[in-house]
Amino acid sequence: MTSRDQFHASLQTQAPPPTLSLSQAALWWIGKKNWAEAHRLVQSAEGARECDRIHALLHRQEGDLANARYWYARADARMPDQTIIQEWEELVRQAFPQTGTQPS
Template sequence: MKSTDFVADSLRRAVDAALADDWDLAHQIAQDSSHPLANWLHAVLHKIEGDAWNSRYWYSRTDKKFEDFDDHRAELMAIAVELSKLNRQAPTTPL
């Protein structure tokens, strides 16, 4: 089990990388995590790449839908907001 802080920090780095258009780094971090927010991030990255089928697969592993956001930057910011809430949750979560 990884600490919530570790998960949040890793996924924040991935969101920051995606916002800086470093999708390879963001994808590498997202695919190494089983956290629900990583799945959402993974979905967004495939949406950005234009891979709708793969994106929809990753969305199916979340409570979000492909159609929920038109702007990937706004969606990445929504993920960042959710990450900020992790520190208020349980001390450990699976990475």
């Protein structure tokens, strides 16, 4: 499994790590600002809640708020009142939960 730190470091490469799930890869493409590739991926998995949630973010980023609301509803989520970057960071945290405890 890829850690959150590994995910962020991989954004310096040309392609996503092959171990990422489809939704994680979509988040990776968003991190690379390749909105079209992220959109293509989540559209291919319509009905998967985590992909529908990312799909909502993509439409919000485009400024298509009516379509974004539709996808948030499909993902059983509400449109957040945070920035696109903050929402992406939250989705990354959810997609790559930290395991274990941090040293004190």
